[in-house]
Amino acid sequence: MPDEIRQLRVGLPSGSLQEPTIALFANAGFRIAVSSRSYKPSVDDPELVIRLLRAQEISRYVEHGFLDCGLTGRDWIENNGSDVVKLADFLFSKTSAQPTRWVLAVPEDSPIRTVKDLQGKVIATEAVEMTRRFLAKHGVTAEVEFSWGATEVKVPDLVDAIVDVTETGSSLRANKLRILETLMESVPQFIANKKAYDDTWKRAKLERLVLLLNGAMAARDKVGLKLNLPEEKLAELLKALPALRNPTVAHLTLPGWVAVETIIDERVVREILPQLKLLGAEGIIEYPLNKVVY
Secondary structure (H helix, E strand, C coil): CCCCCCCEEEEEECHHHHHHHHHHHHHHCCCEECCCCCCCCEECCCCEEEEEECHHHHHHHHHCCCCCEEEEEHHHHHHHCCCCEEEEECCCCCCCCCCEEEEEEEECCCCCCCHHHHCCCEEEECCHHHHHHHHHHCCCCCEEEECCCCHHHHCCCCCCEEEEEECCCHHHHHCCEEEEEEEEEECEEEEECHHHHHCHHHHHHHHHHHHHHHHHHHCCCEEEEEEEEEHHHHHHHHHHCCCCCCCEEEECCCCCEEEEEEEEEHHHHHHHHHHHHHCCCEEEEEEECCCCCC
8 A cells, every 4th residue: 555654663771771761762853651560661763563571582573573673782682693783872771871781700719710711610690692602702612601680699699690781880899890802892783684684665764763873862961051151251161161162252242242043962051051050141041952864
């Protein structure tokens, strides 16, 4: 049917990444409504179909064509060995704007000091394939068992070491664990099914979606700043406040005055706003941003 609406099937992570992911889509212009018991949220774009799934599974569903695209961690893409098109990296996590790390850890008082010391030992992890490949690279044979959660508490009573994900390392320290090696750093990646990416309509929709999401990411932690200033003070302001890079400057109808507008890190505003006043700035406005497209 010529009037049939074409749709892009998008997989988004449930669990700890769900809230920041939905917030990112909201800033990109897509309102996703999630009910407490549904994995099929609604979205205000009829060309999108959203499915909430475990991040561990999304890359497999994308690869096999159940989903056209999805957002999931680089770690799970590599652990699953998924053959997909990688479109963009998005640097955010559940608690920070830093990559997560998969680390090999042992108890603080463990005699294990290097990866080689794990020969013949037992390791618990959720990332089984990643861990096996890491051990093989170091020529180590060990038993790698799948962990359903609470991995930190399994050493030393049940296993000799663990491979677990961490952002700050605080949970590992709380459980008196020592990091031996970092296996990889991971950030969320937006990926696509290869067949879907070869479809002209779906590729165009994917490219528009990625553009908007990148714009939303670029706007994080930034604000717009507008102010009016005596023109004679403009050079002094730009010299004193190097944070105001490449501002837009326009003459006001009032002779001798200019309007200055720029995008700046939000944390910088609290430092420079008093200085702006001292330089004679008036009508200072700070406003939030949803997207910045370069």
